[in-house]
Amino acid sequence: MNFDFDDEHRELQRAARGLLDDRCALRDVRAVFEGPDPYDKDLWAAGAAMGWMGLAIPEAHGGLGLGYLELALLAEEVGRALAPIPLSSSVYLGTEALLLAGSPGQQERYLPRLASGELIATLAVQERRDRVGGADLETRFDDDRLYGVKAPVPDGEVAGLAVVVANSGSTLVLVDLDGEGVRREPLQSLDPSRALCRLHFDGAPAEVLGADGDGQALLDRLYDRAAVLFAFEQLGGAQRCLDLAVDYAKQRYTFGRPIGSYQAIKHKLADVFVAVELARSNAYYGAWALSTGSDELGIAACLARISATEAFQVAAEEGLHVHGGIGFTWEHDAHLFLRRARLLAVELGAARRWKRTLVRRLVARA
Amino acid sequence: MDLDDTPEEAAFRAEARAWLEAAAAPLAPGEAPAAFSEFEDPEEIDRSRAWQARKAEAGWACITWPAEYGGRGGSSMQSSIFRQEEARFRIPADVFTAGIGMAGPTLLAHGSDEQKQRWLAGMARGEQIWCQLFSEPGAGSDLAALRTAAFRDGDEWVVNGQKLWSSAANLADWGLLLVRTDPDVGKHAGLTYLLVDMRTPGIDARPIRQITGGANFNEVFLTEVRVPDANRLGDVGKGWSVALTTLMNERSSLGAGGTGAALGVRALIALAAATHDERGPLLEDDAVCEAIADCYARSKGVVYTSLRTQTAMSRGVPPGPEVSIAKLVAGRMRQDMMALALDLQDLFGAVVETDPETDHLPWDHGYLFAPAARIGGGTDEVLRNIIGERGLGLPPEPRVDKGLAFREIPTGSVST
Numbered sequence: 003m004n005f006d007f008d009d010e011h012r013e014l015q016r017a018a019r020g021l022l023d024d025r026c027a028l029r030d031v032r033a034v035f036e037g038p039d040p041y042d043k044d045l046w047a048a049g050a051a052m053g054w055m056g057l058a059i060p061e062a063h064g065g066l067g068l069g070y071l072e073l074a075l076l077a078e079e080v081g082r083a084l085a086p087i088p089l090s091s092s093v094y095l096g097t098e099a100l101l102l103a104g105s106p107g108q109q110e111r112y113l114p115r116l117a118s119g120e121l122i123a124t125l126a127v128q129e130r131r132d133r134v135g136g137a138d139l140e141t142r143f144d145d146d147r148l149y150g151v152k153a154p155v156p157d158g159e160v161a162g163l164a165v166v167v168a169n170s171g172s173t174l175v176l177v178d179l180d181g182e183g184v185r186r187e188p189l190q191s192l193d194p195s196r197a198l199c200r201l202h203f204d205g206a207p208a209e210v211l212g213a214d215g216d217g218q219a220l221l222d223r224l225y226d227r228a229a230v231l232f233a234f235e236q237l238g239g240a241q242r243c244l245d246l247a248v249d250y251a252k253q254r255y256t257f258g259r260p261i262g263s264y265q266a267i268k269h270k271l272a273d274v275f276v277a278v279e280l281a282r283s284n285a286y287y288g289a290w291a292l293s294t295g296s297d298e299l300g301i302a303a304c305l306a307r308i309s310a311t312e313a314f315q316v317a318a319e320e321g322l323h324v325h326g327g328i329g330f331t332w333e334h335d336a337h338l339f340l341r342r343a344r345l346l347a348v349e350l351g352a353a354r355r356w357k358r359t360l361v362r363r364l365v366a367r368a
Numbered sequence: 369m370d371l372d373d374t375p376e377e378a379a380f381r382a383e384a385r386a387w388l389e390a391a392a393a394p395l396a397p398g399e400a401p402a403a404f405s406e407f408e409d410p411e412e413i414d415r416s417r418a419w420q421a422r423k424a425e426a427g428w429a430c431i432t433w434p435a436e437y438g439g440r441g442g443s444s445m446q447s448s449i450f451r452q453e454e455a456r457f458r459i460p461a462d463v464f465t466a467g468i469g470m471a472g473p474t475l476l477a478h479g480s481d482e483q484k485q486r487w488l489a490g491m492a493r494g495e496q497i498w499c500q501l502f503s504e505p506g507a508g509s510d511l512a513a514l515r516t517a518a519f520r521d522g523d524e525w526v527v528n529g530q531k532l533w534s535s536a537a538n539l540a541d542w543g544l545l546l547v548r549t550d551p552d553v554g555k556h557a558g559l560t561y562l563l564v565d566m567r568t569p570g571i572d573a574r575p576i577r578q579i580t581g582g583a584n585f586n587e588v589f590l591t592e593v594r595v596p597d598a599n600r601l602g603d604v605g606k607g608w609s610v611a612l613t614t615l616m617n618e619r620s621s622l623g624a625g626g627t628g629a630a631l632g633v634r635a636l637i638a639l640a641a642a643t644h645d646e647r648g649p650l651l652e653d654d655a656v657c658e659a660i661a662d663c664y665a666r667s668k669g670v671v672y673t674s675l676r677t678q679t680a681m682s683r684g685v686p687p688g689p690e691v692s693i694a695k696l697v698a699g700r701m702r703q704d705m706m707a708l709a710l711d712l713q714d715l716f717g718a719v720v721e722t723d724p725e726t727d728h729l730p731w732d733h734g735y736l737f738a739p740a741a742r743i744g745g746g747t748d749e750v751l752r753n754i755i756g757e758r759g760l761g762l763p764p765e766p767r768v769d770k771g772l773a774f775r776e777i778p779t780g781s782v783s784t
Binding site: 003004005006007008011071244248251252259260262263264265267268269271272273275276279280281282283284286287289290293294304305308309312354356357358360361362364365368 | 369370371372373374377445634637641651654657658660661662664665666668669670671672673675676678679680682683689690693696697749751752753755756757759760761762763764765766
């Protein structure tokens, strides 16, 4: 038994952190957050040069042919840096969908361009604010064409390819977002360093991904795999919030001593530490299940997702609180973490959905 | 990253399983492993001793201890594999937590060769029940404030004072005794660590009735108790660092409850499936599912954290601050879980019934016992201080007892 990453994985993680430390300081995140660009194109290109988008894509399709352990650690670093790039949409969701269910022709057409970062992909599921999960989906795929409205779609503004849930969830289709019959309408994202938009499809040419009618099963598998990788992003973000709050608690004095010496603050931060460690352990288990193709993935994905969502939320909220008034200012970075934590908490469905799924799966396994 | 056994680990597991299959009956499907016991039935203690002796004879006791002291000279990984396998069998509850779990590692770290020879092999064979004589009416979380005093008389120490919350002290053969040998120096510097034969004249262990109704912990009065200096562990005045070894091992023994809690969650699922309201089984109630999922995620988080620790140790890397979280998480979670189980039954959650037919854990007893897990072996608050100060490097609270001789330190009028 060896329940940790190995040196070769850590090497890749160090290289990713090196690049992110250089190119993605929090002021760089803020530049996207406050600026007109939906993502950091230069950082995306630099990551592409290191092979980030193709880590888990086979070499035959232009990737590095590495595995999910490497991808998980990259996700942790991207989460830690709050990197304003569409990695989760394009890699954990779009690329994974093609790897899972793409026909040889589809894989050949899209994977090399996804691996190089030249093409960005995304997944479009939800349609209305008052309908969540798979309820009342109206987008229709009919006679090789797609009709309907999808929102919010992460990175939909910059993606060239979308995997779209159609026909009440029974079918997933691939749509060229630069083609005819597609209109993009930017939405205001709670986390402007991660863009959201509305996609209008009016007879856009589309093709089925996987078997028609298998959409729901495929989406479930895709979500399980992505949940592990999202958990690592959340873990990275949570750890960074904790580190920043601990540093501040050592430097900030009240009544003649550092606030971190008061049990009120110390115990709060100890609780955040506990949440982060539980999240780390469950995320590692998820990475093991994902990388080995274990039957445990269904349960492991839920555990990773539940604990990581909790950890990032608690770390972002309490981390901000420890900073006091300065943490509530626009200039301070605490709200960048708070916003990212919130976005990641609801992408792939909120924790309550994963909790119910977990119990359902435990019952099914018993 | 690989959760599977290496070929060596698999061989060890197979060997352990083969021996266990011959020595014990497997648990029936759904049968819970031996729960915590208050050891009020002497036969239960005999069974615990007999099982330990049997393991020792076959080389399965105290796997990480050196062979010359009754162990197997094995790795912590092997020890954990054996524990995993043993948990699949119907075996007696373990009465050796304070001995094998705490006294053993403390002797291994601080004992002279002679002391190790004297106690360890017998401990491994289940011949000794140990207890911990640390806390006092005026010294709990602030353990170093203890007042039980010892003075030197020739080759002996003469001890006077009172200890408290000593589990199994009324049954124990030996005690881990922390005493004050010098009140004129700072409080940590004046402590010395002794091993005391519990049959020595002047020791009076009186069981204290707990909120569960059971009485497995004790107050222990020590009056002119004479302990040979040969039973001193570590130097005079260095008892605190020896005690820290004991406390660390106590916390990791008590925190190993993650696996047990994960099993408890399965029983909780069975309870929620079997209990219906007007809309059907409670397991179909979303709020119930979410609460169960929270418990399960925390319990598995503890289990996988211990695998990370194990991995670090097998790589020769000292484990990080994550080792401190197990007891903190497991204690709170157990309390939440038991309360949820009682809630599910509405008013029947307040009815105490011992139904031999039901295979449910006794939730009411579990609920009443739960507060103990958040107090004993370091309260939740002490653990948060440890995590905050040693794990996160946060500064300690300013202290008014710092730099004072023990006898100068202010005390209040209220003690436990």
